[in-house]
Amino acid sequence: xxxxxxxxxxxxxxxxxxxxxxxxxxxxxxxxxxxxxxxxxxxxxxxxxxxxxxxxxxxxxxxxxxxxxxxxxxxxxxxxxxxxxxxxxxxxxxxxxxxxxxxxxxxxxxxxxxxxxxxxxxxxxxxxxxxxxxxxxxxxxxxxxxxxxxxxxxxxxxxxxxxxxxxxxxxxxxxxxxxxxxxxxxx
Numbered sequence: 586x587x588x589x590x591x592x593x594x595x596x597x598x599x600x601x602x603x604x605x606x607x608x609x610x611x612x613x614x615x616x617x618x619x620x621x622x623x624x625x626x627x628x629x630x631x632x633x634x635x636x637x638x639x640x641x642x643x644x645x646x647x648x649x650x651x652x653x654x655x656x657x658x659x660x661x662x663x664x665x666x667x668x669x670x671x672x673x674x675x676x677x678x679x680x681x682x683x684x685x686x687x688x689x690x691x692x693x694x695x696x697x698x699x700x701x702x703x704x705x706x707x708x709x710x711x712x713x714x715x716x717x718x719x720x721x722x723x724x725x726x727x728x729x730x731x732x733x734x735x736x737x738x739x740x741x742x743x744x745x746x747x748x749x750x751x752x753x754x755x756x757x758x759x760x761x762x763x764x765x766x767x768x769x770x771x772x
Contacts, residue, residue: 588613591761594720606710606718610761611677618644618727618762630668630725634733638767642733644668644725670707670764673723677709707765727760734760 594608620632631645646659646666658672702709708720730738738756747755 587615606720608708608720608722610763611721611723612726612761613723614726616725618725620727620729620731632727632731632762633664633667634731636662636664638769640733641765641767642731642762644762644764668764670766673707673764674704674709677721677723707763722763724761724763727762730756730760 589612591610591612592608593610594606595602596605596607616630618630618632620634622631629647631647633643633645634641637643644667645664646668658669658675659666660669661667702711704710705720708722710721711719738752
């Protein structure tokens, strides 16, 4: 699987304040999210905004080959299987475990990151005292801007922010979905 690592958040934008963490988005292109049912190209998931709370979406599994190892990672609904955000956090922990290369040497060592990390919102965060905290978030690409995000593109802009150039760049870059569960929803 290809995983693209994207630095995001305030540190990626050059704001380096004491206590700031480093935000790392792990983008996998194995699965792509579509809002419409009709697109059958590749392994895909469906973005369901009709049955979700405002500002949120559910991710529906449409492919029998989706790697769900734990029954707690999905919820059966009348419309099919819904992916819980716990799946993404656990998959990050699994990816972080294993052999690590010590910088500047050829030595490898095995680290059990499950004991060094904690779940923090949608992220898996390192919890090492005295070392900069790093938040890892898994995200999925969406082939087109979902209807709920299109409203952001069309709203009035105060003080011309973001600029039209930045808006054009955002449209070109596309949408990355990060699993954030609503505090009032099971998913």
